[in-house]
Amino acid sequence: MHKTGNHLSDWIARSTALLPLFIFTYAATLVMPVMSDGPVRLGLPWVPGLDISLTFSIDGLSLLFMLIISAVGFFVTLYSVNYLHGYHHTGRFFLFLHAFMLSMLGLVTADNMMALFVFWELTTIFSYLLIGFEHEAETSRHSARQALLVTGAGGLALLAAFLLLQIITGTADISGLTGWDGQLRSHPLYEAIFVLIAIGAFTKSAQFPFHFWLPHAMAAPTPISAFLHSATMVKGGIYLLARFHPILGGTPAWTATLMITGALTAVGAAVLAMGQSDLKKILAYTTLTALGIMTMFLGGASTPSLTAAMTFLLVHSLYKSGLFLMAGIVDHQTGTRQLENLGGLCTRMPFTACSSVAACLSMAGFPLFFGFIGKEIMYKGALAETMCPQLAVSAAVLANALMTAVAGILVVRVFWGRPRPEHAAVKEASVFMWCGPVVLGGIGIVFGIIPEWVGHWLVAPAVRAFHVSSEHIKLELFHGINMPLLLSLLTITMGACFFLFHRSLYRLLKGTVKHLPITSGRVYNGIIVGVARLGYLQIRLLQNGSLHRYLFIVLATFLTVVGYTWLRWTDVFPAWELPALSIREWLLIALITASVITVLATRTLLLAICALGVIGTGLAIVFLSYGAPDVALTQLLVETLTVVIVSVILLRLPALKRSEHPKRIKRLMDAILAGGVGVLVTSLLLAVLAVNPSHSLTAFFEQNSYLAAHGKNIVNVILVDFRSLDTMGEIIVVATAGLAGFALIKQQRRKHK
């Protein structure tokens, strides 16, 4: 290893952290103007013909996301430089990381729905590239593809929803939709739009039954899990639900779907988290819980409920990204992420331990930590739900209690307990790695002490961006002794109980998933296997490598489709009358007919090719005698060249055997198909002649060919001037076909060697 070179490239990589830092500063300066003057808007046309513009609108909701994305992005960049020592392609990693960050920023600021969709898909693609970053490992590739397919499918549903919205309202801007809100909720297509939007949000934010991709996405390097799969990308669905809340939200369908799905995901994932022993898997399942809680609260329409969702969004981003970074540090320094191999690291890694304790206390919702504020407002929101507050309260309490237990497990099992002898030489990680968790954990404490400030500057503007209400939005440290406080106490007590029995719970839950009769992960695998089987079947049926089969299918399709269309949709039929022909023309017909018979009858391929050439030449003479010298010339040349090339091929190949006794039925089918296509094409051509064609184009070309295009040969002027775009397309096809043919020939040769 070149020490100096390494240092230089490290510093170059670190300097890219200036980008998120700059964006963070920019976003921070916008907080005040957005609060006083409303959204900051900027826009430039992109595809004006399709009414797609890159319009950005930064309001409180976008700002909250921007601040989270850029802050976590900054620390993750610093962290990754040290984390990735020993990896290949680190340059690529930083490219993907920052490209993802920019797409995510675009996603949360775009005002045009099509632009939002494009950014949405971009985050999916960069997530795919980053999950599969260690692409030599089979599991990485598998997980990456799974995340891509699930979130990509959701993206397509989202596109359909956006198109429906655009068709109904005639505008592609989200800001233009707000005036329509009442009408949209009672529109007959409301259910369709809502279902599509929900699929988009649920796949991205990993809600049941699309949750399974997120734990698998842990195959990504840990900083990526911290950034994409806990703090930012998976919150894209939450952002979408919040953004469309004023337009589509508040209906019974919306509330019921979001609350039930969210509650199910939150509790289910929290239970499953107890059955994990891999640090990252535990964190992934608790991330699912957090996303479920946010979805559940976005289902409500009351101010406390929506405030709870936004507050918890901030709470979760702060502690979870810190914890993921901690898991990465532990993995990086000790080489393991399994709980049973860890313990007693607090003296070896003091900074990591401190920051993890802070993050875990926030996660557990202890007073003086920001998580406490988040939990209080959550219970307040749950109690204020209009539909089934009992469900919301019990789901929130249960999920929070389990998260408290998980927080305890993380702190105690990793940092307390008996130090492992094999970790005697373990040292604290570099400052670039622990600074992120320390700062994020520190912010969790500061925000927990001054919640009014956070509520005023960050949470309230975010909520007001998608929820109009006269109610005052306020975060407070102490509300007095009331229901939320009692629920908080209950949560901590229950959490402590779960923690005390966590080993038995672990043993109980470890094998449960395997024994479930059906899981969505297995359904997904079934679909993938099914698609592969279908593809295999299709290939065996249609693309079995036999040229005869290909030609048969192509011609049969042509015959049925064109024949059907013609008979069904037109009433033009050919006039079957034979014009008077001269001796010369009769001779030509006789020549062509004789050649056709030769092609069919001969057993020698070379003779067949030459006879085909004669047919082509005969046709060229027909063109010539009817006044189309250009077409005749080209036809003649093409025929000549074809005979030459085909002869070259035939001379190279071993003597081709014509199958000695082809099945009679098969030959009969071929004959019928060939005859059918011949009759169809002939009668089509005659039918076209029966209609008197319009001569306006001919007149235009005749007039303009020489005057405008300086050419007397109209055919050529059409080719290179009037219709040159067509020619452009054709030459691209020629070039592509040539290169593809070249590749095929080369490949064949390599096979023989």
Added chain:
Amino acid sequence: MRSLILRASTRLLVSLILVFSVYLLIRGHHAPGGGFSGALVAGTAFALYAIAEGAASVRRALRLDPRSLIVTGMLLALASGLTGLVSGRPFLTGLWWTLTLGQDYKIALGTPLFFDIGVYLIVLGTILTLILALEES
């Protein structure tokens, strides 16, 4: 075994056919011909040469990889189209200049000519790529 008669006549014919192919290309604007036909003729010439002397001789005579002909042709066609775009008119608009040679001899020269040369190079490059690859396989 190579036929001596074929080789001797090829030597004469190839140059003639190539000249004819360029002639076809240039006269195309006023009379039957053009880039496509010209390229087919040139392709025939090289195919003949390849049959008589072998693919290696054709490569030596060409000095260029035929694939680079495809690329050059594509770039030329694209450039002739972009010229229209740069001058503020739609892509592929034909632009014309009149060159005055001597006293009263004028030639109209336009981007369609370069487009046609592009077509010529692409078609020729494709034919040569395939023929040479086949000859060598």
